[in-house]
Amino acid sequence: MGVVPIGNVPEITSKTIAAHLLGYLDINADVLPSLEHPAYACDKKRLQYDAGTILDALESEPFHDYTKVIGVLDVDLFIPILTYVFGEAKQGGKYALVSLFRLKRNPDGSIPPISLLLERAAKVALHEVSHLFDLHHCMDRRCLMHFSGKLDHLDKTPPYFCRYCSSYFLDALRRQ
């Protein structure tokens, strides 16, 4: 699969995500050349970026060699019903997104160490990529697929699956 930086994203982030995809999901991932800043997706009223619009735009990019692609951005993403999202993916689809914007600041306003930021980005990416393999949210808090709406929840979420989701993922991977 491909990891594509969109706009100004530190190279280390894309590489960390690619390494986590291989390490935790056993998926080989290439870091692809960057795409331009997604100004087309900016909502003037909300001053945020519409994740759905960016996902739709990725459809027209030449990623024919990759079955799955995850875009990495440094802008604040939203979907119409929610105030923000850390990442977005279409269930069972080809494209996913992860945003660093809200991962760069702790709930108390402090700046996290770079290692924590990268860990957060990798977890969101693993979670969203798993949606591309048709995994649903999981009730088990000790599972990567447990939904995290807040940073402190995300920090408690592990980067690996529960037993149930693990076997579902392996099955989905085999079917690919």
Add this chain to the structure above:
Amino acid sequence: MDEKLSIMIVDDEMIVRESFLHWFEKIGHKVETASSGIEALEKLEEFPFEVLFVDIKMPKMDGIELMGIVKKEYPDTNVIIITAYGSIETAVKAMKLGASDYLLKPFKPDQLSLVMEKIANQKRLASEYNYLKGRLEEITRFDNIIGQSPAMQDVFDLIPEVAQSDSSVLITGETGTGKELVAKAIHAKSHRFHAPFIAINCGAIPDTLLESELFGHQKGAFTGATHGRKGFLEVVAGGTLFLDEIGEISPKMQIDLLRVLEEKKIMRIGDRQPIDVDFRVISATSRNLEKEVSAGTFREDFFYRVNVIMLHIPPLRKRKEDIPLLVEHFLEKYNHETTKRVDHVKREAMELLKRYDWPGNVRELENAIERSVVLSKSRTLGKENFAFLHTSSVSISKQGTLREMEKNYIQQILEDCAWNVTKAAKILDINRVTLHKMIKRYNMQRIP
């Protein structure tokens, strides 16, 4: 994995519908969308959605109006109101009208998760409650006899009292009213509950066979009696013998049974050795035995022997307030038996069921519900599902003069309304004074 729910998103904005759709797909819920209140109601008729997310501001039918209908027609459906910041007062009004929650859009990701968690908890509690309610009803329903009408409550009150004694009971009532269920309930609540309950339909067995069935016979007692056999009066030992349609018993058999009831001894056919028997007899009839006694067609001494305690089960047309409860019970029963999901009866259909006279009583109602559930293609039963009742629904005799027909019709409406003149006048669309005058003119009296 999360508990999966069936959800419908009702919003006129496509972007909102799609946004919800994609979000809930990630959780694995079954999601459907509707762009208007009318479309939502159509989809609800087809499938029992558990949760509805409804936008307040929609053209034609707004969210509040839709919620009002949904809470009335499908009270188990949770409605969550989606609103913008400007309409929070409306959201509060919606909560007062029965909305489970409301969300101000756009909402934080964890708010949506919390709302869904709350719904899942409510659903779990509701199913626990329904289970316990079902268990409680099993205990209190007197073996599936259902009724909340005063007439049936009287019967329910009598059952435990009658069960305490060992006296003979005669249950009267039209066919299909549930006489055997009452007999079983009496047996179940009596000290004989551990012993057999044997039901015999006296009208269905020829007299000679009935004698052999009841008393048993010795080997060689008659042609074909190749071996000895115990009769029901012996087999029932310590239990309850239910003689259904006792009015059909021949005078000879009445004498034989009278002797057994008095002496508590029987002799098998072809045997001279008396055998002690211990049982309680409960009889039932749909005929007017008192009249038959007067006419000399039923033995008076036998009548008084079996009629120590009389219980009358009213016909369904005299307790129409029980119809919704019975309909609900039979819907549950046939949903379970047919694995169909038909859980709702439209108001006009229920009105039709209440207007119909049910000459076959509860049994006929049960058959009608079974037939409708089996043939229904949606989860809601409408008037059209009971079209087969139309042809015979009006029980008014079409013979006689216009004056007689008018009298009969008024009489029937009055009986249906338990002689509540105000209610009857409303149905007849005349004022109360006029109805009183007509009652006087036709010299009408309440049928006991």
